[in-house]
Amino acid sequence: MTQTVAFIGLGNMGGPMAGNLVKAGFTVAGYDPVPQARTAAAARGITIRDTAVEAVRGADIVVTMLPSGALVRQVWAEIAPDVANGTLVIDCSTIDVDSARAAHALFAGRCDTLDAPVSGGTGGAEAGSLTFMLGGSEHAVHRALPVLRPMAGRIVPCGGPGNGQAAKLCNNMILGISMIAVSEAFVLAEKLGLNHQALFDVASVSSGQCWALTTNCPVPGPVPTSPANRDYRPGFATRLMLKDLTLASQAAKDAGAATPLGAHAAEIYARFDADGGDGQDFSAIVCHLRNS
Numbered sequence: 001m002t003q004t005v006a007f008i009g010l011g012n013m014g015g016p017m018a019g020n021l022v023k024a025g026f027t028v029a030g031y032d033p034v035p036q037a038r039t040a041a042a043a044r045g046i047t048i049r050d051t052a053v054e055a056v057r058g059a060d061i062v063v064t065m066l067p068s069g070a071l072v073r074q075v076w077a078e079i080a081p082d083v084a085n086g087t088l089v090i091d092c093s094t095i096d097v098d099s100a101r102a103a104h105a106l107f108a109g110r111c112d113t114l115d116a117p118v119s120g121g122t123g124g125a126e127a128g129s130l131t132f133m134l135g136g137s138e139h140a141v142h143r144a145l146p147v148l149r150p151m152a153g154r155i156v157p158c159g160g161p162g163n164g165q166a167a168k169l170c171n172n173m174i175l176g177i178s179m180i181a182v183s184e185a186f187v188l189a190e191k192l193g194l195n196h197q198a199l200f201d202v203a204s205v206s207s208g209q210c211w212a213l214t215t216n217c218p219v220p221g222p223v224p225t226s227p228a229n230r231d232y233r234p235g236f237a238t239r240l241m242l243k244d245l246t247l248a249s250q251a252a253k254d255a256g257a258a259t260p261l262g263a264h265a266a267e268i269y270a271r272f273d274a275d276g277g278d279g280q281d282f283s284a285i286v287c288h289l290r291n292s
Helices: 014-023 036-043 052-056 069-082 096-107 121-127 139-153 163-192 197-204 239-253 262-277 281-288
Strands: 003-007 026-032 061-064 088-091 112-115 130-134 152-157
Touching: 003 052, 003 139, 014 036, 014 096, 014 139, 014 163, 026 036, 026 052, 026 130, 036 069, 036 121, 052 069, 061 069, 069 088, 069 096, 088 139, 096 112, 096 163, 112 139, 112 163, 121 130, 130 139, 130 163, 139 152, 163 239, 163 281, 239 262, 239 281, 262 281
Parallel strands: 003 026, 003 061, 061 088, 088 112, 130 152
Antiparallel strands: none
């Protein structure tokens, strides 16, 4: 029997993700307040509803992909009366841990819920190769696997409610810090007269090797598929990296964890964002550092 999915949030990530569910044979009803997102989603085979509440009525599974914790809490509270008992409710947004746990609590005792943020950007959303980090019960994780697999390259259970968000924030703090480090190294190499390819050839097989270097290299040339070769079109936009680093810094403050490099990385990305880098790939931080 075909399962019905309600997908709320059909933007640059949610639209392709919902489209992959249609390709996998799910019946998908969706909602987004932005007309362009609705039009693009309809072209992917998604049935567009006029409200989030209309989208969830009769759905076996509800998926949300929204820009903030406050909006996730608002939407989950809004749809809760119309979500049937026993429905699987999944949030794929990247939000603060407290909001994720508060959202879980809205359905406690009557629905299985997961916080399931993703890594892989718009390319991964289109390709169905996202990494999902899951926070919730083992039973909810088991139920979610069939609906997540068409969107996923990897699915990683991370523990109880909120732990998916915790994993995402920790991972992206590493990424933000490492991209700055890699970018600083290329800027220094330029000043010392060392060309980009030479540095890449050494660092990519030595102790400096990391994803920020070998997959998302911040300078044109060494990695042909990196955003640096297409004028830093994202990819993963600077404003999203700044959002994640800000969330990580707040989580560290709340938890009493010392993360000085994470906090400093957030400050650097905030300056770049304010200088007009918000819509560029986060690897364009190299341009900001070069001009600082």
